[in-house]
């Protein structure tokens with residue numbers, strides 16, 4: 277026992293996604309003596325990692341990958357070989373919300389995790405540290421331990437929880453300079469040795485006082501708590517934005533004023549059309565489910581409200597667009613600038629743009645969508661997707677094939693806005709701040725509307741040009 281604590285570290289990461297790919301690339305860069313293999317069952321994804329067209333867009337990622345790929349960083353579909361050879365196995369597979377059965381619409385679907393764990397147990401011939409990198413419900417480590425131990429044939433597995441806190445769009449910077457690295461493990465001599473082994477990897481570049489070690493359950497809960505707190509902050513400021521609109525207050529002034537309080541702080545207080553991304557909603561739902569299962573309905577309801585306010589914010593935005601445009605958008609062309617859930621990523625998972633576009637399509641608008649990083653196929657795929665209602669877990673009807681004809685994907689912002697009645701800014705891409713809005717105005721139907729769902733534009737400047745402008749949480753045009 278304990279032979280997993282070895283001098284020569286070989287790492288394998290199962291799951292070459294938004295987390296596995298960048299995280300392992302940075303470990304490889306910062307630890308030249310460690311061989312890192314990132315494996316995935318998806319052949320196209322691995323092919324893309326091995327090509328000049330990486331499967332995800334993330335500023336700075338390409339440079340890091342190019343420096344290490346083929347030296348100490350490898351991308352492969354030979355999952356079993358690399359798992360067998362590694363002494364530290366990260367598991368960074370997807371953990372989406374369950375869509376069917378017990379806990380549907382809330383609980384995490386751990387199918388991918390379980391099959392990865394069973395495979396690790398099947399192929400391993402030497403002791404290993406197995407690291408939870410995916411975000412999982414608290415107590416998942418206990419389940420994983422059971423699966424591994426009952427299939428281990430005498431091999432010693434130590435489970436660690438090492439949740440990832442990177443944010444898409446700033447992943448490389450976040451990984452280079454993490455606020456903290458969190459490692460949870462068993463409080464046994466073997467567990468402590470495993471924690472030390474993983475700590476030694478991060479210590480190549482992360483200052484020691486930023487590496488926090490806890491028990492397994494604290495680490496698992498901390499990840500859910502961090503995402504819940506972040507999303508709650510967005511819903512809090514968005515809830516205030518509705519009150520600001522109703523009263524003539526300006527949410528930016530309010531954020532500025534409250535952010536001066538050092539207990540509140542100025543960051544993450546921008547009002548917007550709502551949060552998106554694959555994590556916030558999923559992880560809060562997961563938290564809600566865990567609270568319900570632990571007999572804590574009041575706590576569950578408290579966190580549920582964060583998602584309800586987020587949904588309300590998207591609905592409010594759609595209603596504002598329609599009501600401003602004389603209560604109908606039927607047949608009107610509306611330009612959608614930005615489809616990704618935030619800037620500097622091409623990721624559209626749970627993007628508020630999906631709900632806003634579907635809402636406008638429901639009122640028969642014609643949409644012309646432009647995003648600098650989201651491919652056309654992804655926009656079309658997303659707008660045909662079913663929406664899952666987690667309070668009433670039944671699938672709603674998919675968008676009918678004809679409604680997709682209501683959408684065209686434009687190749688730039690000027691093409692998207694030409695002849696449109698209104699422009700909706702749904703992602704805060706920097707390029708949208710610097711467009712020639714006079715030119716856009718000249719080529720639009722009149723009156724020309726701008727609905728800034730990210731509060732990135734200069735409202736006064738736009739009003740001077742002639743636009744009727746709606747910004748979240750700001751005084752309205754008379």
Ligand code: NAD
Pocket residue numbers: 290291292293294295296315316317318321355368369370371388389391392409410411412440441442443444554555
């Ligand atoms: P992703 O869907 O981009 O990547 C997961 C990958 O795992 C996919 O490529 C899939 O093919 C692969 N996979 C699934 N089962 C497999 C198996 N049995 N063997 C090999 N490969 C397998 O997901 P992601 O965004 O990287 O997220 C992964 C986890 O990290 C999730 O739990 C998520 O909640 C968490 N997380 C995500 C972020 C983020 O910003 N995306 C941040 C922090 C944490």
